[in-house]
Amino acid sequence: MRGLLDPKVDFVFKNIFGSPKHPRILISFLNATLNPVNKITGVEIKGTDLEKQFIDDKYSRLDVKATTNNNEIINIEIQLKNEYNMIQRSLYYLSKMYEEQLGEGEEYSKLNRTICINILNFKYLKTEKFHTGYRLKEIETNEELTDIIEMHFIEIPKLSNESDEKDMLMAWTEFLRDPESEKVRSLEMSIEEIREAKDELVRMSNDEKQREIYEMRAKILKDKVSALNEAERKGVEKGIQQGIQQKSIEIAKNLLDILDDETIATKTGLSIDVIKKLR
Known part of the structure; x- marks a missing residue:
């Protein structure tokens, strides 16, 4: 049953x-x-x-x-x-x-x-x-x-x-x-x-007809929940990446007076263009 x-x-x-x-x-x-x-x-x-x-x-x-x-x-x-x-x-x-x-x-x-x-x-x-x-x-x-x-x-x-x-x-x-x-x-x-x-x-x-409509509706709601979960996951990942980026920028700013751009790029992972914009 x-x-x-x-x-x-x-x-x-x-x-x-x-x-x-x-x-x-x-x-x-x-x-x-x-x-x-x-x-x-x-x-x-x-x-x-x-x-x-x-x-x-x-x-x-x-x-x-x-x-x-x-x-x-x-x-x-x-x-x-x-x-x-x-x-x-x-x-x-x-x-x-x-x-x-x-x-x-x-x-x-x-x-x-x-x-x-x-x-x-x-x-x-x-x-x-x-x-x-x-x-x-x-x-x-x-x-x-x-x-x-x-x-x-x-x-x-x-x-x-x-x-x-x-x-x-x-x-x-x-x-x-x-x-x-x-x-x-x-x-x-x-x-x-x-x-x-x-x-x-x-x-x-x-009721087979009611159960069929229920299954369709349950799938739609499940897909919606999955989409929301995926959006949440991407939002968290984006937030983490933004946090890492911001931390790297702060480190780079502290190194501007003591290191050249190429060395700062190597140590922080930032591009040369980004570092030049910080100067």
Whole structure:
């Protein structure tokens, strides 16, 4: 028997958490993440034609977009690899979602609460907490200006192995981390939404067409990660070379008054032309 698909791959995540067939899953996840005073009881999920979206543009962002019964606009994105721009990226999409609510001439009072939730399969922020939420606050007093925009980070690797299974956000994060774990098997016995998500994951995993699209998406994401790793490697190598070059130049400057150009070139590895420019 083949294993389950990885729910951290965005194609799978969106099929489970962004499907209008299973609104209870998203509602449960949002209530666990946002912990609202007025619990979310309904969601309208956007962009549900996932297969068409993926086939038309294989490099598109497969995030989950929804509006809640509390008139909140939600965007959930899952990231497998640290691209070192998550805060800027999330702020950009958050501001874009906020701005797009108004047509020309419409009043600002029509703007609704806008929330970005970033699920990361890597450690990113300095805090040890696996879940953090941010709003606009006064710098010294910490007084909240408004809750109309909000940003959350869920860092899966920071979830403790001793996590409290009664905490719903911990339960959902455990499901994303390892849906075949003993913890998740226990959770699906007691939590209907977890069981519903697991059943959908099993269904997808046994569907040849879904698995084929998953394999395509997983390869694209793997290639993207490989490209990022290669760029990082080249960046490090370039930095090392630049450091060596700078050190050689400093040595050459100290030798200008006591040695000829040819000898300095031999000792530092710099070209004669570079040394002449230092004089």
